[in-house]
Amino acid sequence: MGLATFIGGIHPYEGKELSEDKPIKVLASEKGETMVYPLSQHIGAPAKPLVAKGDHVLKGQIIAEAGGFISANVLCSVSGTVKGIEPRLVANGAMVQSIIVENDGEEEAIEGFGTERDFTKLSKEEIRQIIKDAGIVGLGGAGFPTHVKLTPKDENAIDYVIVNGAECEPYLTSDYRVMMERPEEIIAGLKVILQLFDNARGIIGIENNKPQAIKKLTEMVKDEPRIEVRPLLTKYPQGGERTLIYAVTGREINSSMLPADAGCVVDNIDTVASIYNAVCRTTPLIRKIITVTGDAVAEPQNFEVRLGTNYQRLVDAAGGFKTEPEKMISGGPMMGQALFSLDFPVAKTSSALTTFTKDQVAAMEPTPCIRCGRCVSVCPEHLVPPLMMSASLRNDLEKFQSLNGMECVECGCCAYTCPAKRPLTQAFKEMRKAVAASRRK
Amino acid sequence: MGKLFNVSSSPHVRDRITTQNLMFDVVIAMIPASVYGVWQFGFNALLVLVATVVACVLSEYVYEKLMKKPITITDGSAVVTGMILALNMPPEIPVWIPMLGGVFAIVVVKQLYGGLGQNFMNPALAARCFLLISFAGFMNDFSAASIGFDSVSGATPLAQLRAGQEVDLAALVIGRIPGTIGEVSVIALLIGAVYMIVRKVISPRIPLIYIGTVAVFIFVFGGFDVTYTLSEICAGGLIFGAFFMATDYVTSPLTVKGQVVYGIILGVLTGTFRLWGASPEGVSYAIILSNLLVPLIEKATLPTAFGKGGSKK
Ligand code: SF4
Ligand code: SF4
Numbered sequence: 001m002g003l004a005t006f007i008g009g010i011h012p013y014e015g016k017e018l019s020e021d022k023p024i025k026v027l028a029s030e031k032g033e034t035m036v037y038p039l040s041q042h043i044g045a046p047a048k049p050l051v052a053k054g055d056h057v058l059k060g061q062i063i064a065e066a067g068g069f070i071s072a073n074v075l076c077s078v079s080g081t082v083k084g085i086e087p088r089l090v091a092n093g094a095m096v097q098s099i100i101v102e103n104d105g106e107e108e109a110i111e112g113f114g115t116e117r118d119f120t121k122l123s124k125e126e127i128r129q130i131i132k133d134a135g136i137v138g139l140g141g142a143g144f145p146t147h148v149k150l151t152p153k154d155e156n157a158i159d160y161v162i163v164n165g166a167e168c169e170p171y172l173t174s175d176y177r178v179m180m181e182r183p184e185e186i187i188a189g190l191k192v193i194l195q196l197f198d199n200a201r202g203i204i205g206i207e208n209n210k211p212q213a214i215k216k217l218t219e220m221v222k223d224e225p226r227i228e229v230r231p232l233l234t235k236y237p238q239g240g241e242r243t244l245i246y247a248v249t250g251r252e253i254n255s256s257m258l259p260a261d262a263g264c265v266v267d268n269i270d271t272v273a274s275i276y277n278a279v280c281r282t283t284p285l286i287r288k289i290i291t292v293t294g295d296a297v298a299e300p301q302n303f304e305v306r307l308g309t310n311y312q313r314l315v316d317a318a319g320g321f322k323t324e325p326e327k328m329i330s331g332g333p334m335m336g337q338a339l340f341s342l343d344f345p346v347a348k349t350s351s352a353l354t355t356f357t358k359d360q361v362a363a364m365e366p367t368p369c370i371r372c373g374r375c376v377s378v379c380p381e382h383l384v385p386p387l388m389m390s391a392s393l394r395n396d397l398e399k400f401q402s403l404n405g406m407e408c409v410e411c412g413c414c415a416y417t418c419p420a421k422r423p424l425t426q427a428f429k430e431m432r433k434a435v436a437a438s439r440r441k
Numbered sequence: 442m443g444k445l446f447n448v449s450s451s452p453h454v455r456d457r458i459t460t461q462n463l464m465f466d467v468v469i470a471m472i473p474a475s476v477y478g479v480w481q482f483g484f485n486a487l488l489v490l491v492a493t494v495v496a497c498v499l500s501e502y503v504y505e506k507l508m509k510k511p512i513t514i515t516d517g518s519a520v521v522t523g524m525i526l527a528l529n530m531p532p533e534i535p536v537w538i539p540m541l542g543g544v545f546a547i548v549v550v551k552q553l554y555g556g557l558g559q560n561f562m563n564p565a566l567a568a569r570c571f572l573l574i575s576f577a578g579f580m581n582d583f584s585a586a587s588i589g590f591d592s593v594s595g596a597t598p599l600a601q602l603r604a605g606q607e608v609d610l611a612a613l614v615i616g617r618i619p620g621t622i623g624e625v626s627v628i629a630l631l632i633g634a635v636y637m638i639v640r641k642v643i644s645p646r647i648p649l650i651y652i653g654t655v656a657v658f659i660f661v662f663g664g665f666d667v668t669y670t671l672s673e674i675c676a677g678g679l680i681f682g683a684f685f686m687a688t689d690y691v692t693s694p695l696t697v698k699g700q701v702v703y704g705i706i707l708g709v710l711t712g713t714f715r716l717w718g719a720s721p722e723g724v725s726y727a728i729i730l731s732n733l734l735v736p737l738i739e740k741a742t743l744p745t746a747f748g749k750g751g752s753k754k
Pocket of ligand 1: 368369370371372373374375376385386414417418419420421422424
């Protein structure tokens with residue numbers, strides 16, 4: 001039997017060599033720096049501000065609280081003064097109400113910040129509360145509030161806690177660096193989660209293009225009866241939630257199901273490390289590991305930065321641009337968001353800044369579909385993109401849904417592989433938005 | 442920052458393969474069979490090849506120019522159509538016939554239906570059938586080509602098999618037989634087929650199922666005779682049709698299950714035509730007929746979306 005994987009998928013150029021051997025560099029926040037905290041950095045209702053202009057705030061202080069059941073707290077990552085609450089640009093191009101704080105450079109933290117805590121002495125409720133207070137959400141990009149994920153209807157039905165160390169998105173290396181440099185945080189964080197689920201086994205899934213990480217973690221968990229490292233075949237989108245669950249457990253979920261319906265809880269590497277920091281070190285989520293990479297920056301590398309830091313600072317810290325980029329992406333090339341400016345803050349769901357001197361896509365003219373079937377064979381959701389595309393071109397929402405268009409995870413495999421360079425994924429995103437809007441009506 | 446960056450929707454990278462590369466690979470894959478055909482049948486075969494390709498490309502250009510559509514001749518699909526049509530011609534055919542066929546393939550079968558990707562029949566094959574109906578005499582005359590083969594009369598191996606005669610299997614495999622320009626040498630065709638499979642231009646699914654079905658069909662209904670079955674597989678246009686025409690992207694099903702069904706239907710139709718049809722050859726008609734069924738096959742074989750297959754534990 002081969003390595004655990006799924007059916008479909010692609011092998012895009014990985015580009016990880018640019019930054020995979022660069023240790024995480026901690027980028028301190030400086031006095032006078034303006035930090036921006038969008039109230040919506042997660043899936044669900046925006047957070048409600050708890051501070052007002054002129055207030056003095058501390059590092060680790062909750063400055064906006066969860067605005068509903070599915071929502072998350074926003075914390076201040078520095079100490080300083082609130083300068084205002086106003087709309088600011090975020091990575092996806094939207095203007096989002098944000099709390100602006102000027103760093104006073106004092107690093108004054110809330111009481112108890114950084115104290116060690118023995119998680120085995122905490123109750124399940126206490127652990128969930130700590131995670132909620134710490135503002136932790138899925139840091140892999142989705143931003144689903146972690147405390148909600150860790151509170152399924154039936155916690156005894158969970159038999160797998162999967163740590164997503166696939167990092168299948170090209171160019172990204174931040175999870176890899178955490179696995180290499182802070183593996184103990186991942187393992188301890190996983191143990192904290194396992195304490196919530198009595199019947200579960202912990203599985204750390206890692207793509208086999210990271211043999212060092214597999215080796216290191218396997219070695220470290222060899223005496224942990226409930227934890228196991230599972231090497232996965234390197235293939236995009238191996239780290240997608242549905243594909244990962246399938247690879248590890250053989251269970252399938254669709255768009256109307258949650259991982260918990262398949263007895264799984266899936267958390268990203270950095271999320272698990274953040275859980276460890278919140279629970280065992282009383283250090284809530286105030287930082288993020290970000291890969292700054294691509295062929296346009298002078299020194300591609302991995303940074304640990306405070307949430308709220310301006311992206312321009314990341315570029316400066318990476319030596320600036322060696323060539324003017326034609327394209328900049330928040331995230332990686334397969335699913336990232338193209339940017340028109342660098343003036344936006346590092347948010348919980350930020351993972352990377354990828355810069356390209358050439359935009360390959362702009363140079364490619366879409367031509368007619370030749371029905372080659374390549375997109376069909378790579379789609380991890382087993383869809384038929386050309387038929388969905390014709391429905392999209394006719395704006396036929398009914399047909400799109402009957403072709404299971406709402407199962408599309410927007411992974412980009414079809415568009416990547418299409419020899420006719422058809423903008424398949426792009427069209428499906430629009431259609432999915434249109435269908436979602438029509439369903440709300 | 443003064444400069445505007447390119448903002449577009451993800452994914453931001455693309456595979457290197459383009460329609461043009463794929464078509465170019467198909468052309469390369471047909472070179473062994475073309476070279477063999479020209480070597481065996483002589484100058485007229487070369488003339489037919491060149492003239493048909495030129496007719497296809499030129500008619501595409503002229504049509505698109507007149508219709509003020511974007512010129513697409515560089516995508517290579519017209520070249521592929523031209524080559525397939527030419528390789529389907531008897532070697533001594535007057536050149537104007539395949540040229541006429543080329544114009545028909547491009548203008549009537551392909552462009553009038555909306556151009557590349559929109560046609561529901563393989564243009565080269567539709568043109569061949571059109572020529573077979575219009576110029577039956579020329580299209581079925583393989584006699585001149587047999588000059589130079591001592592052991593073979595003007596009849597093609599399929600005609601001989603039909604008449605109950607034995608054929609020389611080795612000659613079939615090498616191609617020392619009369620037939621159309623491109624179909625005769627099994628070896629040359631297989632070299633091209635392997636090239637396309639290795640380069641992932643085609644999947645072997647359709648051709649193997651197609652040929653397999655024909656084999657079973659002929660074996661069962663043709664009297665359980667292994668040599669006879671093998672001869673039927675190597676003779677006529679089956680190998681050429683299975684690898685180069687049944688795999689035409691545009692006119693074969695997109696879905697995996699659909700491709701399996703398609704291969705089986707092709708096999709059954711070909712077997713039926715071969716054993717009981719009016720003419721001993723059946724590949725072209727089988728493919729054309731099956732082309733028409735593709736939308737139906739596709740509809741009936743839509744894959745189950747991931748996670749929609751009912752509960753699994
Ligand atoms: S990959 Fe592109 S050309 Fe091929 S079937 Fe899909 S949409 Fe059509
Ligand atoms: S973007 Fe959607 S349709 Fe395309 S491969 Fe991914 S899941 Fe399939």
